[in-house]
Amino acid sequence: MKPIAFGLRTRLLIAFALVSAFTGATVAAVSYLQVRELVLTAAQDKMVSQFRADLEREEAFDHSPSHAELLVLADRFRAVAVFGTDHADGNGITFRDVPERLRSEVRARDRTLVQRVVDDTGHPYVFVGAPLSGGTGTTGVQLFRRLDLAVQQDAIAQLPNSALLIVLFSLVPAFVLALLAARGVLRPVRALRSGVRRVADGHLDTRLTVSGADELADLVRTFNTMAAELESTVAELRRMDERSRRFVADVSHELRTPLTAMTAVSEALDDEALTGDAAMAAGMVSTETRKLGTLVEDLIEISRFDAGVAALRSEPVDLPALVTATLAARGWTDRVDVDLPAGRRVDLDRRRIDVVVANLVGNALKHGAEPVTVAVTTSDDEAVVVVTDAGPGLPDDVSPYVFERFYKADSARVRSEGSGLGLAIAWENVHLHGGTVEAGNAPDGGARFTVRLPRSRS
Incomplete structure (x- = not known):
């Protein structure tokens, strides 16, 4: 009770x-x-x-x-x-x-x-x-x-009886004194509560008027000091975050020009009939150039999310057909089992969901084990995409962090084929749709990623 x-x-x-x-x-x-x-x-x-x-x-x-x-x-x-x-x-x-x-x-x-x-x-x-x-x-x-x-x-x-009447009459001034005392205590407490709520709502410039010299006045002074320190700290953090985002965006854009030239050179070397050490060096340059290109494109995409300029272009889309097209475009049709009932239309951004499915399936193929299964189910309110592999699954201490940027479950694995941003970008795209994505393990083993999307953007 x-x-x-x-x-x-x-x-x-x-x-x-x-x-x-x-x-x-x-x-x-x-x-x-x-x-x-x-x-x-x-x-x-x-x-x-x-x-x-x-x-x-x-x-x-x-x-x-x-x-x-x-x-x-x-x-x-x-x-x-x-x-x-x-x-x-x-x-x-x-x-x-x-x-x-x-x-x-x-x-x-x-x-x-x-x-x-x-x-x-x-x-x-x-x-x-x-x-x-x-x-x-x-x-x-x-x-x-x-x-x-x-x-x-x-x-x-x-x-x-006379004593009882005296006690009852004495309660009247006691209540009056209690109301006066409560008023003196509650006034600064209510002001402090209002100030805390304003700070919690983001108004860090909130300050309260200090009156008196008692413990409540000291509490109000402490609140004002705390609010000033918090405002200064948050402002500095925002400046640092803004500089960091600007740095990532600027570096990514600046890398595009030399990367374009490097890509053209690597493609030209791929076309040459090289042999021996020259062929090995050319292949290494081409591979690293593609990785760098992927990393730059992912960094640019992440910088858009951080800057708040990423926008959706929603339209009614046949979700199973979109998943089929994503697998076919990457050459994964023969490697992935699907459960895709036809005619499940959902309001979504075709390009972004294509990136989400490609990242989840590609991650399952690289780090899990075949067969990989993709299933789509829908209800009146949401559509669910489930990607499951047959690998060993995710350790319990890894599942909460798989969507963090550049997170590696194996700290000894310094290099990887991807940029380390694929799952983070997938998470951002799903949340941009107002949905959720969860990482876990299937009952019979293997990693399982579940994407839930609202069927209507309204």
Whole structure:
């Protein structure tokens, strides 16, 4: 499943909202605990103070109280009165309501103590216990009073709702701040994105306005520096490429004149009845002159492609008939097996496709093994020409480079019969038609070249 991608603005809004919510929740939780403790402590302290004041107003006695006197004490103090094993319940509170731990602690420590409890129904109370002093000191009587904390608990229960409202209201300024922060960040980022797109489209003179002195401003300055360096480098590369193309074209054209004279001389020597070393030298000159002529013509053709002046002269052509004529013109008809269904017409440049087929078949005959097969198939959209030989095929590390200029699969093979540009010219001609050419191996062995051409130039 593809993950959901959020933009920078959305991520900033989410981050600010989470920080605000976390901060508000933390503050609310701490405040809740503090306020809860303060409210309960205040109620408890008030109860203890009142209880102590009531005890101080009690008249001292120095005898052991009877049960009737315990009942009077319990009613007067609205508390449970305990003396030894005897006790008297007060108004609204019984002996069993008082926590046993509190009774034991007050009896043992002889001092005022407080304990909060929650009954089985969840009702909160606070109990205070204190010894009753007499004229000669302690009387052995303990009094226990209870305070209902329901009102305070209800007030405390409202605090989370108030805290939630505060957190929700705090999200509003958080979103506003997030939008302002996102705007400050996104403005230079968007400008940088626009600049990168313009550079990618070829506008290398693109520069961005630098504002501020933060990290984003440094990033914009770095982009401007990079764009300037890239523009300078590309301009220099273009100048070098242009000089290289011009040099190849000029040299090729300049070689044509002396090459024409050399060709005429070699043809004249071929016509002479020479023998011995003279005949061998004349044959070598004639062979090398033809190779040089082929190389010059191929260089001129390549220079046209590089200069962008190569043009198509498309016309409806019977592709199988064109392939047949190409094989016949080179004398390859008896050496090549064909699968050429008649009547397959394709819009193409006759001369250029003739060069493509001649290069591929000639390459198969020179570097592969016979039989060489040429097959033509067509569909509604494209025509396919497949040239297959019966040789050892192309090594895996050679296939990606066979269409490069002057590439040799065998680095030890310095000289070859061709110019080393045949497959490169074939590739250029096919791509000029809007097609593709691929190099690979047939399933049963042997190299296979597949040319795909669109049937219509429209």
